Amino acid sequence: MIELSAPQGARLEGPAKLATRTTPLRSVVLAALAEVSDPEIPGVSIVELGLVHRVDVGPGRIRVELLPTFVGCPALDVMRDAVGERLAEICPGADAEVRFTFDVPWTSDRITPEGREGLRERGFAPPVGDASAGALPVLPIAQCPYCGSRRAALENAFGPTPCRAIYYCADCRQPFEQFKSI
């Protein structure tokens, strides 16, 4: 797991100054990545979702490795482009490489506490269970992100994106989506 926030003092000091650099601070790269949202869940960053696997900064180059949530996620290209653009903004002179890797499987356990809260705030129930434990916990349970009820029924394990399932809350009578445990 990468470090999740840039240390104090690593905030961007303005594009003009950074534009002259060819080798950015690692902390600046991490802070920039934390500003890139998942295109399918605006407002929740790729860092909060645990998609950033490795960040390697060397003389004149930046290499970022991302983990796909789902192998066939159609948002991969959009995410890669968004990261590439953000890196070009903070450091136009560097040779930036963004790639996806399956070195380790992305699991829903990689979502940070901030990411889980961010999902909830946007109406997505966070995943349940310990996805890193041997067998995948495919449990038809979720907590309603609107009223907090646990009386929610799985309507469909397949939702509008590969990573989301559809539930119905028996208490507030609201359909909602859950980010799957995987």
Next chain:
Amino acid sequence: MTDVAARRPTRASVTPDVPALDSASSALPEDLRAAVAELLLTLADDEFVQGFLDSEWTGIAPMLEEDVAFSSLAQDEIGHARAFYALRSALTGEDPDELAFGRQAEEYRHCRLLDHPRTDWAFSVARRYLYDTADHVRLGALAQASWAPLGQLVAKVRREETYHLMHLDAWLRRLAQGGHEPRRRLEAALEQLWADALSPFASPAAEATLLEHGILAAPMAALAERHWEQLHAVMAPLGIAMPSTPPDPSVGRSRDAVAAGFAWLWGEFTSVRGSEPGATW
């Protein structure tokens, strides 16, 4: 997020496709390279064809939930196929799009179970159940593959397939216990499909090489046997009869003639590309 298209960087600075391979981790002995490439083509073609069969239900599934579910299954399988084609391409230098869409129908190496046309809902459920359960056994024998890029991809794919298995298991039981008409249709479908139920385990030509180098954990024939036993354990309590002797899994993946069901599907999934050869979008 601001408009992505407006800020698109030059593609030259961005790796063009997933998955990328480290040169170190992709090193394979020469004799193994061809064997793994062949195996990857069978895995990719199976997922690709199953994915397109699933997508045939988009818009016309018996209920809205299944419209969404089968579209999502299709997306998963074609995503898996894309990754397997890309992995093969890393070994052979082929273009993954050309592999997926540029071959003649007789050059595909999907298993015979996937030759049948979509038919009705019960048939699609029965076929998908047989495919998913077989695929689960097969992927289990590849998850520890000595070649890391394959083992890692399979580990990821297996997690997604867990949801497919759960979904198709529920549907198999729903039809089996759903009264006269669903039961009759399910049994009729299985009756047609048993002969091809073990075809996902057709042995690759270089199976001995794959076993010797720790790519495949067990011979396909042994996996087929295990799968047949597991099918018995599910079908017997449901009162569904299976053939007394298992079908021969050694029937190959190449065919003398393209099956009518696949010929039609191939025409469909190559039609857009065929309408404007060489176009990019």
